[in-house]
Every structure is written in C-alpha cells, then in structure tokens.
Amino acid sequence: MTMVFGVPLQALLGQLLVGLINGSFYALLSLGLAIIFGLLRIINFAHGAQYMLGAFVAYLLLAYAGIGYWGALILAPLIVGLAGAAIERLALSRLYDLDPLYGLLFTFGLALAIEGSFRYVYGSAGQPYAVPQALTGARNLGFMVLPNYRGWVVVASLAICVATWLAIEKTKFGAYLRAATENPTLVRAFGVNVPLLLTFTYGLGAALAGLAGVMAAPIYQVSPLMGSNIIIVVFAVVVVGGMGSILGAVVTGYMLGLCEGLTKVFYPEASNIVIFVIMAIVLLIRPAGLFGRTA
Amino acid sequence: MKLSAAMAAALLVASALPAAAQVSDNKVKIGILNDQSGVYADFGGKWSYEAAKMAVEDFGGKVLDMPIEVVTADHQNKPDIASNIARQWYDTGQVDAIMELTTSSVALAVQGLSKEKKKINLVTGAATTELTGKQCSPYGFHWAYDTNALAVGTGGALVKAGGDSWFFLTADYAFGYSLEAQTTKFLTSNGGKVVGSVRHPLSNADFSSFLLQAQSSGAKVIGLANAGLDTANAIKQASEFGIVAGGQRLAALLFTLAEVHGLGLEAAQGLSLTEGFYWDRDDASRAFGKRFFERTKRMPNMIQAGTYSGVTHYLKAIARAGTDDTEKVAEAMRAMPVDDVFAKGGIVAKNGRMIHDMYLMEVKKPEESKQPWDYFKVLATVPGDQAYIKPSESGCPLAQ
Numbered sequence: 001m002t003m004v005f006g007v008p009l010q011a012l013l014g015q016l017l018v019g020l021i022n023g024s025f026y027a028l029l030s031l032g033l034a035i036i037f038g039l040l041r042i043i044n045f046a047h048g049a050q051y052m053l054g055a056f057v058a059y060l061l062l063a064y065a066g067i068g069y070w071g072a073l074i075l076a077p078l079i080v081g082l083a084g085a086a087i088e089r090l091a092l093s094r095l096y097d098l099d100p101l102y103g104l105l106f107t108f109g110l111a112l113a114i115e116g117s118f119r120y121v122y123g124s125a126g127q128p129y130a131v132p133q134a135l136t137g138a139r140n141l142g143f144m145v146l147p148n149y150r151g152w153v154v155v156a157s158l159a160i161c162v163a164t165w166l167a168i169e170k171t172k173f174g175a176y177l178r179a180a181t182e183n184p185t186l187v188r189a190f191g192v193n194v195p196l197l198l199t200f201t202y203g204l205g206a207a208l209a210g211l212a213g214v215m216a217a218p219i220y221q222v223s224p225l226m227g228s229n230i231i232i233v234v235f236a237v238v239v240v241g242g243m244g245s246i247l248g249a250v251v252t253g254y255m256l257g258l259c260e261g262l263t264k265v266f267y268p269e270a271s272n273i274v275i276f277v278i279m280a281i282v283l284l285i286r287p288a289g290l291f292g293r294t295a
Numbered sequence: 296m297k298l299s300a301a302m303a304a305a306l307l308v309a310s311a312l313p314a315a316a317q318v319s320d321n322k323v324k325i326g327i328l329n330d331q332s333g334v335y336a337d338f339g340g341k342w343s344y345e346a347a348k349m350a351v352e353d354f355g356g357k358v359l360d361m362p363i364e365v366v367t368a369d370h371q372n373k374p375d376i377a378s379n380i381a382r383q384w385y386d387t388g389q390v391d392a393i394m395e396l397t398t399s400s401v402a403l404a405v406q407g408l409s410k411e412k413k414k415i416n417l418v419t420g421a422a423t424t425e426l427t428g429k430q431c432s433p434y435g436f437h438w439a440y441d442t443n444a445l446a447v448g449t450g451g452a453l454v455k456a457g458g459d460s461w462f463f464l465t466a467d468y469a470f471g472y473s474l475e476a477q478t479t480k481f482l483t484s485n486g487g488k489v490v491g492s493v494r495h496p497l498s499n500a501d502f503s504s505f506l507l508q509a510q511s512s513g514a515k516v517i518g519l520a521n522a523g524l525d526t527a528n529a530i531k532q533a534s535e536f537g538i539v540a541g542g543q544r545l546a547a548l549l550f551t552l553a554e555v556h557g558l559g560l561e562a563a564q565g566l567s568l569t570e571g572f573y574w575d576r577d578d579a580s581r582a583f584g585k586r587f588f589e590r591t592k593r594m595p596n597m598i599q600a601g602t603y604s605g606v607t608h609y610l611k612a613i614a615r616a617g618t619d620d621t622e623k624v625a626e627a628m629r630a631m632p633v634d635d636v637f638a639k640g641g642i643v644a645k646n647g648r649m650i651h652d653m654y655l656m657e658v659k660k661p662e663e664s665k666q667p668w669d670y671f672k673v674l675a676t677v678p679g680d681q682a683y684i685k686p687s688e689s690g691c692p693l694a695q
Contacts, residue, residue, distance in 0.1 A: 011511060018503045116332070123337040126527060128559030131535065138537050144507060147535045219535065220500055221527050221557065225334070229500050264504040269467055271504075272496035 014144030015261045021150045023257020024157035025212055029230065030237040030249035031161055032208035035168070038244030039181040039201045041100055042092060045108035047234065048227030049115055050206045053080050054213020055222045056118060059127050069132035069218070076214045077207040084206025088199045096198075111227070118224035126221025153215055160211065161250045168246060177201060236279040242292020252290060317618035318361040320389040325351075325606060328377060328384075328405065329395040329420055331369035334498075334523035337553040339397045339420040339598040341367070345591050346599040347394065350606035358613050365606075366390065372397075374404040381405045385412045391619050392417065392609055395602055399423035399470060406435045413621045415628075417609065419601035422470065422549060424477075424684060427648040431691035434625045436647045439601030439637075440571045442477050444653045444682040448569030449546050450478035452655040452675045453516060454487040458544055458567075462514035463492035464505050464529055466521035474520040474548045490514045495521070502529040506536050510543065516567075519547045526550050527558050534562045551596035555658055555670050563670075566658040572597040572637055573654060573671050583636040584668075594668040597637075604637035605649075641679070646691035650679040 029051060036044045057079050058072035067075065087110070095102045135149040168174040177197055180187045184194045213226075220226055237256055241248030256275050263274040270277075282290060327344045330336055344367040351363045366388070370377035377396075384390035385408070393409060396402040397420025409416040410432035418426055419439040426437045461482055465471040471494070479489055491512045493505050506529070509517045517538065519526050526547050533545055546567040547554075552574075555563050574584030574594045583603075587595045595603070612627035613619050633641030638651035656671040664670065686694035 011507070014507050015504050018501075018507065021503070022501050119332055119336065123340070123557070124332070124334055124524070126524060126557050128531075128557065128562060130559075130561055138535075145510075145536055147537075149535065150503075219532065221524060221531060223524060225498075225524065226500070229498055261504060265508075268493050268495060268505065272499065 010143040012262075012265060015265045016258060017141075017144060017146065017261075018264075019258040019261020020254065021154055021257070022260060023254035024154050025216060025230070025253075026234060026237050026257050027161055027250045027253025028157045028212040028215070029209060029234040030241065030253045031164055031246065032205040032212075033234060033238050034241065034244055034246050034249035035164070035208070036202055036205035037238070038246060039177055040092075040096075040103075040198055041181075042095075042103040042107065042202070043100060044202075044205065045104055045231070046087075046111040046114070047107075047205070047209050048229075048231030049111040050080050050084060050209035050227070051213040051216070051230065052115065052118065052224060052227035053083070054210030055129070055217040055220075055226060056122075056127075056213075056224075057210065058214045058217045059129050059222045062129070069214070072214050072217075073211070077211040080210025080213070081203040081207030085199050085203035087206075088202035092202060093195060093198065111231075115224050115228060122224060124223060124225055126223030126226075129217040129222050131218040149218055153219070156215065157212075160208070164208070165246055165250065233275055236275050238289075240275075240279050240282045240289055242289025245289065245291040248289060248291025317620070318359055318613075319391065319619055322362045322364055322389070323358055323610070323613060323619055324364045324366065324388070324390045325609070326381075326384045326388070326390040326393045327365060327367040327395045327602070328370050328380060328393050328401075329367075329397040330372050331367075333372050335372065335397045335420065337557060338523065338551060338596070339395055339602070342553075342591055342593065342595070342599045343395045343397075343420070343602040346587065346595060346603040347606045349587065349590065350603045350610070354607060354610045358610050359617065359619075363610065370398070370401050372401065374400045377401040378404050378408055381408050385409075385414055391415065391621075394418075394605055394609075395420050395598070397421055397598070399425070402426055403430055406430065406432050409434055415609065415621055415624060417605040419605055420598050423473070424689070427644075427646040427686075428684075428690040431646045431689070431693055433647075433693060434621055436605070436628065436643065436649060438605045438649045439597045440569075440653065441648075441683065442474055443684050444571070444677070445548050445569050446474065446477035446481050447682050448653045448655045448675075448677045449518075449548055449567055450481035450487075451485050451681075452569075452677060453544070453546055453567055454482055454485040456674070458516040458546070459485075459487040460514045461487060461489050461516045461518050461546075462509040462512045463489065463518045463520050464502065464509060465492055465494050466525055467494040467496055470522065471520045475518070478518060478520065478548060495525070497521075497525070499525055500528060502532045503536065505529075506533050506538060510536065510538055510541070514543065516544045516546050519545065519550075522549045523554070527554055530558060530566060531562045534564075539565045551598065552594060552668070552670060553596045553598075556593065556668065560659060560661040560664055560670065563658045564660045567655065567674070568658070569653055569655050569677070570597045570671075571651060571653050572600040573656065573673065574600075575669065575671070576654075576673070579636045588668075600637045604633065604635050607635055608633055608643075644683075644686040644694065646686045646689045646694040648683055648686060648689070650683050652679050653677040653682040 057076040061067040131149045138147040241252035263271045329339045392415035394417040396418045399421045402418045402421035417436040465475045550568045616623040616627040641651035655675040
C-alpha cells in the first residue's frame with residue numbers, strides 16, 4: 001500500500017474528500033456572510049442562527065406540513081430570507097448610519113434570542129431529519145465509501161457558490177448592488193431604489209444560510225446549537241478570505257475544509273483549532289486576508 | 296468530652312427549634328440543580344424537576360406535617376455558577392438538600408460544599424465514580440449510575456456477546472478519558488482488545504473523518520466515549536456511512552432514552568447502551584412512565600426516574616428519622632433499602648453509592664417498535680454488585 005507521511009494513501013484520499021464536504025458548508029455559509037458584509041458593512045452574527053433556522057424550517061415543514069426535503073430546499077431558504085428581509089427593514093436599516101459595532105451587537109443579540117427560544121421549545125438534543133429517499137445509500141469509490149447525500153452536498157454547494165458569484169459579479173443587477181454599496185446617493189440619483197436593494201441583499205444572505213441549514217439537516221442533528229458551533233469557524237473563513245470578498249470566501253471555505261480534514265488524520269486533537277491558527281498567521285502576514293483589498 | 300460537646304450542640308440546636316416540629320424553617324425544601332439549557336437539557340433538565348415535583352405529590356406534599364417545596368435552577372454546566380447557587384440556597388434559601396447535579400465537575404463542587412455546610416446532596420445526573428470514591432461525603436449520595444456501571448454494562452457484557460475488538464472515539468477531556476479507560480479495563484479482563492482510538496474535540500459536529508478511521512480499523516465494536524450531541528452526531532453519521540450495516544457494532548458509553556428519542560430509531564437502531572431504568576420493564580415502571588408522560592409528553596430515562604426515586608427516598612428517610620437533621624436523615628437513608636419504581640432491592644452503601652441493577656440495552660429497529668417510546672430490547676441485566684465498585688475498594692474513607 002502506498003504510504004504518505006506514514007498514512008495510507010487511501011485513508012488520505014478519504015479524509016481529503018471528507019474535508020471537501022465540510023468545506024462545502026463553510027463555503028456556502030461564508031458566501032452569505034461575505035455578501036452581507038461586502039454590500040452592507042454589517043457583521044452578521046445572526047448568520048449561524050439563520051443556518052439553524054433553515055434546518056428547523058425544513059424539520060417543521062416535514063413534521064407539520066408533510067413537505068419533504070426537495071420542497072424544503074426551496075421553501076426554507078425563502079422563509080428564512082423573508083424573515084431576514086423583515087429584520088433588515090425593521091431594525092438593521094436604522095443602524096446603517098451608526099458605527100458598524102451596533103450592527104454586530106444587534107445581530108449577536110438576535111442570534112442569542114433566536115437560539116434561546118428554540119432551545120426552550122425543542123431542547124438541545126436535536127431533532128432527527130432523514131436523508132431524502134433518492135439520495136440514500138452510498139457508493140464505494142475504492143478508497144472510501146461515499147454516502148450519496150454527501151456527494152450531492154459537494155456538487156450542489158459548488159453550483160450555488162458559482163451561480164451566486166456570477167450573479168453578483170457579472171449581471172446588471174449585481175452591478176446595481178455593488179454600485180449601491182459604493183455610493184448609495186449617486187445610485188439613488190439614477191432612480192434606483194437603494195433601500196430595497198439592501199433589504200434584498202440581506203434577505204439573500206440569510207436565504208443562503210437557510211439553504212445551508214437545509215442541506216445540513218440530514219447530516220447533523222437539527223439542533224438549536226448547530227449554528228453557534230459553526231459560526232465562529234465561518235467567521236474565521238471570511239477573515240482569512242478577506243472580509244467582503246465573495247470569491248475569497250468560497251475558495252477559502254473549501255481550502256480550510258481540506259486543511260481541517262488533513263489535521264484530523266495527522267493530529268486529530270488540533271482539528272478544531274487549525275483554522276484559527278491559519279487565521280492568525282494570515283492576519284499577521286496579510287491583514288486584509290488572502291483575497292482582500294487593502295482599504 | 297466529645298460526647299458532652301455533641302450533646303451540648305444537640306441541645307442548642309433543639310432549643311432553637313419549635314418543640315413540636317423537628318423540621319427546620321417549618322418546611323422541607325429540595326433544590327434541583329442541573330443543566331436546563333445546554334447539551335444536557337434533555338438528559339435531565341426540566342424533566343428532572345418535573346420528576347421531583349411528582350415524587351413530592353405522590354408523597355402527599357407533606358412530611359412530618361410540614362410542607363415540602365421543590366425549587367430549581369440552571370447551572371449551565373459551570374461549577375462556579377453551580378457553587379454560587381448552592382451557597383445561596385443553603386445560606387439564605389432554606390434549602391435542605393440539593394439533587395440531580397448533572398455534569399461531574401458540578402456534582403463534585405456541590406458535594407464538597409454540601410459536606411462543608413452539612414447538607415444532603417444526591418446526584419443522579421453526573422457520572423464520575425469520584426463522588427463515592429476519594430471525594431465521598433457522609434451526606435452525599437450517588438443514585439442512578441456511574442462510569443463504572445456503564446463500563447461494566449456496555450464494555451463487559453458486549454465482549455461476552457462476541458464484540459471482542461474495539462475502536463474508541465473519545466471526547467478529548469477528562470470524562471472521555473475516564474470512560475475509555477474504565478471500559479478498556481473490563482474489555483481486556485473479559486478477553487477483548489482495543490485495536491485503536493482517536494480523540495476528537497468536544498462539541499465536534501463532523502465525525503466522518505473519525506468514523507472512516509474506525510471503519511478501516513476492522514474493529515467489531517466502535518465505542519463512543521463521549522456524551523450528548525457529540526454521541527448523537529457520531530451515531531447519525533455512522534449510519535450514513537453504513538457502519539452498522541457493514542457489520543460493525545456501535546456502543547454508546549453514555550446515552551439514554553432521551554437521546555435515542557432525539558436521534559430517531561432509523562439512525563440509532565442496533566446501538567448498544569447501558570441504563571439503570573427502562574419504563575417498559577414491568578407494570579410499575581409502565582404505570583410510572585405513563586403518569587410521567589401525561590405531565591411531560593415524554594417517557595423518563597434513568598436520570599429522571601432516578602431523581603424521582605432519590606427525592607422519595609430522602610422524604611422517607613425524614614419520616615423515619617422524625618427530623619430533617621442532616622446527620623440523622625443521612626443515617627436513615629443508608630439504613631433503608633430502596634424499593635420503588637426505579638430500583639428493586641437497592642442498597643445505599645456507606646460511601647453513598649446506591650447499588651442497584653443496570654440493564655444492557657439494544658436499540659430496536661424501526662419495524663420492531665410497536666408504539667411511541669418503544670425503543671429498547673433488554674439484552675442483559677447486570678446485577679448491582681457487579682455493576683458498581685465494591686464500597687470497600689472505592690477509596691472512600693467512610694467505607695473502609
């Protein structure tokens with residue numbers, strides 16, 4: 001058997017693939033976070049809660065309305081996105097003129113309140129959510145058994161990341177969005193409804209978190225704590241990628257997923273800190289992040 | 296000299312009390328202190344508080360003609376917060392006994408404080424054998440289970456059933472190490488061997504990497520030396536990777552009915568675990584389960600049923616001693632056998648350990664489950680004297 005640094009090649013490939021799967025979630029979550037920060041300058045601490053909400057909406061749709069995974073994949077992000085839009089309209093929009101710290105504190109408080117309420121109602125052991133029928137089972141890749149559902153997560157999240165990036169960087173609508181954040185007054189002078197654009201952007205970011213939540217539901221327990229467990233890692237991803245850089249967030253998400261996967265092979269005890277070590281090093285060498293522009 | 300001092304003290308105490316009632320502050324107050332919002336909120340949580348209230352109601356709401364009150368608080372799994380609450384309860388809250396105490400670090404801290412304050416504490420939620428070992432207390436009791444009983448049940452009995460090679464997924468902190476070490480001890484003494492282990496960080500969401508390592512090790516049993524959400528996620532993902540379907544067996548070293556409920560039978564089927572109670576064990580437990588369900592919409596696990604038993608035993612001891620004086624109640628608690636819905640012929644040993652039978656369970660397949668909460672098959676009963684460390688060998692000075 002081929003060995004790499006004392007680890008069988010097969011095991012290494014398996015772990016790399018697992019890292020890629022985790023990277024998909026990091027990428028999907030940091031994408032929404034990067035969009036919100038890049039366009040609104042809001043550090044959205046409620047992102048983890050919105051991810052958790054996505055999973056819970058999927059669970060509730062199944063339990064109370066009989067709507068399965070595929071329906072939830074469309075409905076849950078829509079619901080979470082609308083809730084996000086309402087939050088932006090009612091609260092966040094009033095904070096734009098203040099220090100960014102206020103946005104951070106508000107979303108942080110919001111996240112605690114949402115998680116606390118869910119924990120109160122549903123407990124913290126979590127609710128089960130089954131893998132959709134069409135994606136059950138696993139295929140043997142030779143070096144590892146890949147559950148079909150995980151394969152789907154990698155493909156779907158890659159497609160969503162690319163589509164979102166294209167929509168923002170290459171379409172006219174995306175150009176409006178970017179322009180509205182650079183110079184809202186000027187864009188408004190052209191007759192564009194800027195507040196509506198910002199509401200839409202926050203809703204979109206929240207919807208992406210909700211979508212990640214639905215995709216995570218069959219893998220992890222649908223638990224009120226699932227968001228707070230992942231949000232810190234995702235923030236690290238965004239910081240490493242460069243705050244607000246959409247491409248940076250996606251690439252870094254996958255990259256750090258792979259690094260984490262490798263750490264789990266060579267020194268599992270460090271697997272939950274390796275991302276933060278990388279973050280510290282990147283901040284020392286390139287404070288604006290790998291893909292960030294220095295202001 | 297000593298005797299006369301004790302008598303003088305007793306006289307002093309007695310003169311401070313109203314002559315008729317031998318109960319301090321004219322009421323008996325029990326505090327249920329546990330995790331109600333964190334990872335163990337379903338393990339014991341507010342459901343344990345319900346169980347305690349149920350025990351008080353079943354007892355008639357009064358003991359020695361004095362009302363019984365139950366209070367509760369969330370210790371957030373932090374020993375410092377727990378100690379603060381316990382101190383307030385004892386000093387100004389007129390609390391006579393603190394019970395439940397999920398999380399070992401919290402239980403040890405509160406037991407230390409209770410010993411210092413000369414108050415009763417009764418642990419149902421925490422696992423460490425230290426509570427009845429070196430850190431035992433004359434007023435401290437450990438009721439539902441401990442790490443030794445779990446290791447004997449799951450480790451010992453599974454090896455006898457053919458699961459003789461193990462791979463551990465161990466949570467990277469003291470509790471995980473001690474579960475792994477104790478289970479390994481019973482494994483090897485029964486002829487089993489450990490082929491590998493991996494330590495994962497606490498609150499780890501993704502176990503696929505560790506499960507792949509366990510899968511490729513070829514071990515017959517994958518032992519999960521972790522707790523709460525970590526165990527649940529590991530089991531769920533093991534089912535995704537086809538580990539049980541591939542012929543390996545999963546053994547959760549600390550997992551109860553509440554967590555199986557959270558996970559669902561689809562993912563949890565075939566899992567082995569050890570508990571000190573199952574609601575579908577006999578007529579009495581079924582009747583108790585039904586009444587508990589009517590209040591809470593869930594069936595009790597060993598923590599909740601154990602809390603019911605502990606509260607009941609404490610109240611019986613007060614009735615027997617004719618006072619709520621800590622020394623006398625503790626003495627009465629040790630003198631009486633525990634025969635209730637939770638334990639049959641349970642013995643309260645000198646080190647505070649309540650010795651009772653444990654059950655090795657296997658989680659049913661979805662098609663075997665006939666009704667809601669019908670989750671377990673009892674694979675083996677582990678007699679109390681095998682499940683628990685002999686009091687004389689526990690390291691507790693009181694039992695020497």
